Amino acid sequence: MSYAPNTDADRAAMLRAVGVESIDDLFVDIPVRHRDPTLDVPPALPETDVIRHLQALGARNVTSESLPSFLGAGFYRHFVPALVDQQLLRSEWYTAYTPYQPEMAQGTLQAMYEFQSLVCDLTGMDVSNASLYDGASALAEAVLLCRGLTRRPRVVIADSVHPAYRSVTATYTSALDVDLQVVPAAIRDGTSLRPDVQPMVEAIDDQTSCVVIQRPDFLGMVIDPDPVVEAAREHGARVVVVVGDPVSLGLLAAPGDLGADIVVGELRSLAGPPAYGGPGAGMFAVRSQLIRRVPGRIAGRTVDLDGKNAFVLTLQTREQHIRRERATSNITTNQALVTLGATITLSALGRRGLREIAQQSLSAAHRAAEALADVGAVIATDAPYFNEFAVHAPEGAAARLDRLRRDGSVLAGVDLGCVAPEFDDLILVAATELTTTEDVEALASAWARTQ
Amino acid sequence: MSYAPNTDADRAAMLRAVGVESIDDLFVDIPVRHRDPTLDVPPALPETDVIRHLQALGARNVTSESLPSFLGAGFYRHFVPALVDQQLLRSEWYTAYTPYQPEMAQGTLQAMYEFQSLVCDLTGMDVSNASLYDGASALAEAVLLCRGLTRRPRVVIADSVHPAYRSVTATYTSALDVDLQVVPAAIRDGTSLRPDVQPMVEAIDDQTSCVVIQRPDFLGMVIDPDPVVEAAREHGARVVVVVGDPVSLGLLAAPGDLGADIVVGELRSLAGPPAYGGPGAGMFAVRSQLIRRVPGRIAGRTVDLDGKNAFVLTLQTREQHIRRERATSNITTNQALVTLGATITLSALGRRGLREIAQQSLSAAHRAAEALADVGAVIATDAPYFNEFAVHAPEGAAARLDRLRRDGSVLAGVDLGCVAPEFDDLILVAATELTTTEDVEALASAWARTQ
Amino acid sequence: MTDEPLIYDLSSAGRRGVRPPLPQFEPVDPSTVLPASELRSELPLPEASEIDVMRHFLRLSHKNHSVDTDMYPLGSCTMKYNPKVNEVTARIPGLADIHPSQPTETAQGALELIFELEALLAAITGFPAVSTQPAAGSQGELCGLLSILAWHESRGETRTQVLVPDSAHGTNPATGTMSGLEVISLPTADDGGIDLQNLEESLGPGVAAIMLTLPSTLGLFERRILEVIELVHAAGAQVYCDGANMNAMLGRVRPADLGIDVMHLNLHKTFSTPHGGGGPGAGALAVQAHLEPFLPEPRVVRNGDAFALAGSSATSIGRVHSHLGNFGNLVRAYTYIRSLGAEGLREAADDAVLNANYLRASLSDDYDLPYDRICMHEVVLAGTRQRRLGVRTLDIAKRLIDYGIHPPTIYFPIIVDEALMIEPTETESRESLDNFIDVMRRIAREAESEPDKLHDAPVNAPVRRLDEVTANRRPNVRRVPESGD
Amino acid sequence: MTDEPLIYDLSSAGRRGVRPPLPQFEPVDPSTVLPASELRSELPLPEASEIDVMRHFLRLSHKNHSVDTDMYPLGSCTMKYNPKVNEVTARIPGLADIHPSQPTETAQGALELIFELEALLAAITGFPAVSTQPAAGSQGELCGLLSILAWHESRGETRTQVLVPDSAHGTNPATGTMSGLEVISLPTADDGGIDLQNLEESLGPGVAAIMLTLPSTLGLFERRILEVIELVHAAGAQVYCDGANMNAMLGRVRPADLGIDVMHLNLHKTFSTPHGGGGPGAGALAVQAHLEPFLPEPRVVRNGDAFALAGSSATSIGRVHSHLGNFGNLVRAYTYIRSLGAEGLREAADDAVLNANYLRASLSDDYDLPYDRICMHEVVLAGTRQRRLGVRTLDIAKRLIDYGIHPPTIYFPIIVDEALMIEPTETESRESLDNFIDVMRRIAREAESEPDKLHDAPVNAPVRRLDEVTANRRPNVRRVPESGD
Numbered sequence A, B: 001m002s003y004a005p006n007t008d009a010d011r012a013a014m015l016r017a018v019g020v021e022s023i024d025d026l027f028v029d030i031p032v033r034h035r036d037p038t039l040d041v042p043p044a045l046p047e048t049d050v051i052r053h054l055q056a057l058g059a060r061n062v063t064s065e066s067l068p069s070f071l072g073a074g075f076y077r078h079f080v081p082a083l084v085d086q087q088l089l090r091s092e093w094y095t096a097y098t099p100y101q102p103e104m105a106q107g108t109l110q111a112m113y114e115f116q117s118l119v120c121d122l123t124g125m126d127v128s129n130a131s132l133y134d135g136a137s138a139l140a141e142a143v144l145l146c147r148g149l150t151r152r153p154r155v156v157i158a159d160s161v162h163p164a165y166r167s168v169t170a171t172y173t174s175a176l177d178v179d180l181q182v183v184p185a186a187i188r189d190g191t192s193l194r195p196d197v198q199p200m201v202e203a204i205d206d207q208t209s210c211v212v213i214q215r216p217d218f219l220g221m222v223i224d225p226d227p228v229v230e231a232a233r234e235h236g237a238r239v240v241v242v243v244g245d246p247v248s249l250g251l252l253a254a255p256g257d258l259g260a261d262i263v264v265g266e267l268r269s270l271a272g273p274p275a276y277g278g279p280g281a282g283m284f285a286v287r288s289q290l291i292r293r294v295p296g297r298i299a300g301r302t303v304d305l306d307g308k309n310a311f312v313l314t315l316q317t318r319e320q321h322i323r324r325e326r327a328t329s330n331i332t333t334n335q336a337l338v339t340l341g342a343t344i345t346l347s348a349l350g351r352r353g354l355r356e357i358a359q360q361s362l363s364a365a366h367r368a369a370e371a372l373a374d375v376g377a378v379i380a381t382d383a384p385y386f387n388e389f390a391v392h393a394p395e396g397a398a399a400r401l402d403r404l405r406r407d408g409s410v411l412a413g414v415d416l417g418c419v420a421p422e423f424d425d426l427i428l429v430a431a432t433e434l435t436t437t438e439d440v441e442a443l444a445s446a447w448a449r450t451q
Numbered sequence C, D: 001m002t003d004e005p006l007i008y009d010l011s012s013a014g015r016r017g018v019r020p021p022l023p024q025f026e027p028v029d030p031s032t033v034l035p036a037s038e039l040r041s042e043l044p045l046p047e048a049s050e051i052d053v054m055r056h057f058l059r060l061s062h063k064n065h066s067v068d069t070d071m072y073p074l075g076s077c078t079m080k081y082n083p084k085v086n087e088v089t090a091r092i093p094g095l096a097d098i099h100p101s102q103p104t105e106t107a108q109g110a111l112e113l114i115f116e117l118e119a120l121l122a123a124i125t126g127f128p129a130v131s132t133q134p135a136a137g138s139q140g141e142l143c144g145l146l147s148i149l150a151w152h153e154s155r156g157e158t159r160t161q162v163l164v165p166d167s168a169h170g171t172n173p174a175t176g177t178m179s180g181l182e183v184i185s186l187p188t189a190d191d192g193g194i195d196l197q198n199l200e201e202s203l204g205p206g207v208a209a210i211m212l213t214l215p216s217t218l219g220l221f222e223r224r225i226l227e228v229i230e231l232v233h234a235a236g237a238q239v240y241c242d243g244a245n246m247n248a249m250l251g252r253v254r255p256a257d258l259g260i261d262v263m264h265l266n267l268h269k270t271f272s273t274p275h276g277g278g279g280p281g282a283g284a285l286a287v288q289a290h291l292e293p294f295l296p297e298p299r300v301v302r303n304g305d306a307f308a309l310a311g312s313s314a315t316s317i318g319r320v321h322s323h324l325g326n327f328g329n330l331v332r333a334y335t336y337i338r339s340l341g342a343e344g345l346r347e348a349a350d351d352a353v354l355n356a357n358y359l360r361a362s363l364s365d366d367y368d369l370p371y372d373r374i375c376m377h378e379v380v381l382a383g384t385r386q387r388r389l390g391v392r393t394l395d396i397a398k399r400l401i402d403y404g405i406h407p408p409t410i411y412f413p414i415i416v417d418e419a420l421m422i423e424p425t426e427t428e429s430r431e432s433l434d435n436f437i438d439v440m441r442r443i444a445r446e447a448e449s450e451p452d453k454l455h456d457a458p459v460n461a462p463v464r465r466l467d468e469v470t471a472n473r474r475p476n477v478r479r480v481p482e483s484g485d
């Protein structure tokens, strides 16, 4: 069973046409002693059986339906309208290839152009590509862009940038001449957590190619970026802004308006459930001067021979299939279907819808913090925040989270020890418009019970 | 919230164009004292909230995933390939209307034609319509057809025909001059159940317009129809055959080959999960002489002006929208999307696939009977059967089923008291290719435990 | 668009499609348990691969117009948007994977949904009792007339006639016949309403009921509705309302308040369940208290916190469905009503009526308007002016296809010459209506200057006009198996 | 097909789309918790209705070709059927609605799936260790080269060059650059293989690795593969295999057995996960034991019956993904492998190779065949004969569009003049191939007798050929907001 339609009679006729006796004769170029190994793969399962098997695997995972969840940390459970998945299941979308033949791919191309436009509108930038793999590699590519542009070795990156994004950036730059400098951007003061941009400002110098900050940052805080942006400007460094949750852009000032040169982020939450972290989609938007340095695909608007409006992949000389070793990146396959989902969600929610879910997320998080405070929890975050905040867990975040799950039946948040060891008594709690009052009650009562 | 796109500005401009002041002015023909009632309908729920509400309702129902189920009795859980629902979710299918404008509905029309062809192939008949509401009303319409054709008053119907089908036929014929005679077709002999066609044969006379039998019958038995068919022929009565489970046609002789004049049945199990009994689809197939008396829509093949192959609704002069009070039936909307599902399932399974699931169903039922017998159950069915059989429950079927569910956590079958009161100590047990060995073990051990 | 072969033409001997589940049990050889005469030797189904099946139906689907493609202004059909959330709720496992024979204790959610839906429909229409068992409008009509007959009978009366306006949908007279009644046609008055004098004359002692459509198929609300009902009741007959057009009345009038006795609803029109290329629908029946005992059985009842199916009743007309109707569509209709709420329902009616009137006002310069007054949710135009130019309504309809818009219902109601019955529904935007108006005006110009463009239409569809005559004379309604199949 | 406006053009001030959930909490006024400077005043998103959004994207989808529409023989892309069951399993709530940060104890099923998938890919390729973290093939390549560099470094060596055959896919040299390496191009020998002498000369002490494609982009299996590998290893360098073409080798050869050190797999090619109009994919990396310590972290490990994520390792090249890669596609690829089993996998390779050879044999009379020998899963033709008639490969490709077939990959590999790189995959039937052959022959005839039909093509597509020059010169890559937006 291989989904191959041909019958033995078909095969026989085709072998005759090819002029060989058997299929084995087609594999003669393979060194004979390595030919036809036995694969240790279990026998075929028909649909019904394979679905049962995967359902059994799925049943061994906890979902947000089975336990109230306050997990965020870069992946948020947001409202995705029902029409989105019904579109994504359309064969014309999901079984198409990259639109290299534009005449047969105007649907994908126009959707890409609309995606790019929506990203520009949300971020306040001039140019968006059609996506990179995820938020993390988008940041890595932004850093590489700045390095190529400025030819300066240093990168100043706030420790309040998503730790996985920082790691991926480190991997991407590991073989290159890049000096990644992670700078503390938040300080602990007893049980509280406050922003401190001073170390960032001081770290920027004339060898800095770019400075990376996140908004809302990984700790949930929304911090005035002006001092960092000014310092960068002063030293000729570029400013890269990571967007913590794309929904925050329904409410927060556009990074473009705050001085960003490049804006990156993760768009998964606009397209579907978290899917254990992927496929997501990396947003990548820049100012117009940088357009020819952008990695990945870009759709452009043009006309056909009859002057009819049409769309096409453009500026392809940036890309690997034309430019090979001089390409802006090696990326080929991107995350098109996820961006299509995000495009449809943004279109369906529209201006008011996005603003409302942003506002509801903000309300949910602040009410959750109140509910926790009411049962005696210490809210550590001492700064403005959007939909995520830190709570102090004197016995350590890991231990407390474990008890909250086992004894309280809630996934209360993420251990901030992943940002820096000294934060390992802080729990990052996220809420969105899908957080219910029952969820918050469950969290508060679990907290009270595990005190 | 009403899915209506217009804004207040749109409405104002349109009202100006219409030449009225307000929308109220459009409703002036309604008697003033009855205008603008307050509706006792709860306020609007957005998607997320309405889904949560319906999920909560759904959680109060037991599904075949939550309890092993041996329920059949006309509705069978059969394998429906994944591609079927992905097709049915395509807007082009489910948001289209009846194909009254064939140039814009060739998809639906060709699918109808293919459906009709598949039904003819399965049943061995010459003509199929595009569906009636369900198996029950299909039987009622068959009886009405025979009455109109023969102008005879009597209908002889076996008591082993689905009791709900018999009831619906009674309703449909209640205002007409029809004498429905339900005749016993099975006899009890201690704990066993055997077919007996003699009463049927004897009931047929020269006033009989048609005789109705079911294969496999409602009790699960597959009985030689020859004596009944011969008696009918002798008296000039028509033979209507109800197909108990369409999958049985993968294995059993085609009713057309057995002498049926009309074949009816329920096709739901080829299109999706049981959905609490609806929407199903009534199959309705006849010999070619009866084509102009068929109720409901029929697609026909023709050509367009350029001689290109094309499909169109045909013989519409049978139908209500042309013939009004002289139509063959009042049916208008039918069950098109369900028949599309069945068409795709049959196409995807193909010849071998259908035969295999029929064989597997047969095996599953016979192995389930063995397993029950092994724990001491008395299998009542003393006749050949396909995928359904009766078990004897000395304390009464209802009581035993209740205990099997409460103490044994299985839905073991259907109380045959619904066929005739003297059968109320028999349980009808069905199995299909989706019945697992674990299900059968659960049934047998539940039976043993509740003995 | 190219011809798509039949699924049979994609078949090849021995080719496999989708695989059935792995056998769970030791196989039982059918010939050991069934007599040979009961087994079939041939099973002439196609043998196609999964990819070919998928492609075949995908390509066929591309030959359809649908609501999700563009405007679909079929009069009397209420082709409104089918909300995507309905397709989600109808697929919730607890609402889809439930068996009709499972004990009611294990189906409390399903029964509650039916119970609540019937209550909501009662609230919307004003009737105290509703049955959602009928599978479609026409079956609802049958239930309605049978209920009326049962009621007459319960009072010792035998009545054998039903009055049906000549503007009625064909299913009304057809239902009359199926109910064993003589159908008497009532002519329409000049203003599009019922001719009271004629009605009075027709209302003899044998008349069981009148079947009204409200608003009528002309898109008009019967101004003399109260008088009509009074006359009918005075004659001892009952008033049946064909409620296919309920979309115009949501929150604006409850038909029961007018004195109507029984009414069916097309949940697949007013309440947004999809048409599915011809079905399935769902046709609820709503009645006044005196008719409740006759509703189809079994009925869903509430006992305290629990829901049950009431046992067999002596008065009910009986079952009309194997189970409880088209449950999947009841889930969709319930979802829709709960999604809109009272205000949304009224807004739907308001926009539906405003949209129709906007088309009426915008098109009356170019097309004849047989009844020139405020309409409800649909407007009936006439192609009579164009006919004088040698262009028929059929030509206008086919030309619309070239512009990517589905034609309105045509030649119905039959009392309007060259009728074009246009129902935009509330879910078309002003821009969409303006596009339709623009196209209709262009077609009116073409009828004057380039009538052959209309005669030859469509040219932009998957096929051109069809030979329906031969199709009827020598019906080819199934693929004829080739020998050796 | 008509122009589809931009989603912005369907916007109207104040129009509502899909409603967000009802607020669950007493609203918090953002301005009370965030400084005014942090809040935005304008949010220039469109305001479109739900029905218009649905229609817009539906109509756009109609402008796409897809595997489910018809044959899609893009060389190097393995456009095989995307099984529908994969879309079901990827949506199982327990596999879709799980959060990357949830404790591993609550994600045992997901970790087991990854662990088992890596084991299956190891079994299929012969490599002892696999990481499914890379999001696509290109990222797999980056991981592969970084691993090789780390290995060299662990042995105290610094190597700075990578050899890449001139027939390689562009991402190979691009990855070389991203890995900080100097890319040295290797010319292809006359038989389409690697020129051993040239290879030997190029293999200096600075060479870290060679990047081979197997079978090569010419669709040929490198006959001298063992010699190549031996030479490379003798020079202290590593052999990287671009495994995009694994579909040809399933069950026929395990690349690790040949001595390859590291290889990436495109799960979205060989293992049927859909291409989605450009992505997402999933690009597993498979390595020999000596490279395992360098695989991306974190790795999924098994401890008895439990699965866990191994902590940070000193040797790993680090993370390349925010989480564990494109998990949704790992579910699909796992579903596929379990659906096929060992036999099915081999059958897939066999039919893929047979289909390509059938095309080769059937088309070599009408098109030039630069390398006339048995091919693997794809065949590279050349439009050189047609070029002499004034017709370019681009014209042939565009003419295929008129026949409803997606063109093959063209002008790649770049070493073949006027290349047409055709990969039918195993899921095309003989009838489908015969149709393709028939169309290709017809086009060859047209090139001779009616070349303008090719120059003007396509004429049956939603648009004709595009002005790409202006698109590049004056890029318009977003809709420019109108003032007042």
Ligand SMILES: Cc1ncc(COP(=O)(O)O)c(C=O)c1O
Binding pocket: B331, B332, B333, C076, C077, C136, C137, C138, C139, C169, C171, C172, C213, C217, C242, C244, C245, C266, C281, C282, C283
């Ligand atoms: C006015 C009217 N009455 C009755 C019907 C019949 O309803 P159904 O098609 O649901 O049987 C229709 C629609 O077809 C209709 O438009």
Ligand SMILES: Cc1ncc(COP(=O)(O)O)c(C=O)c1O
Binding pocket: A331, A332, A333, D076, D077, D136, D137, D138, D139, D169, D171, D213, D217, D242, D244, D245, D266, D281, D282, D283
């Ligand atoms: C031969 C070859 N190598 C590498 C790649 C890159 O893989 P991906 O697109 O998954 O990044 C591709 C496909 O695009 C390819 O065909």
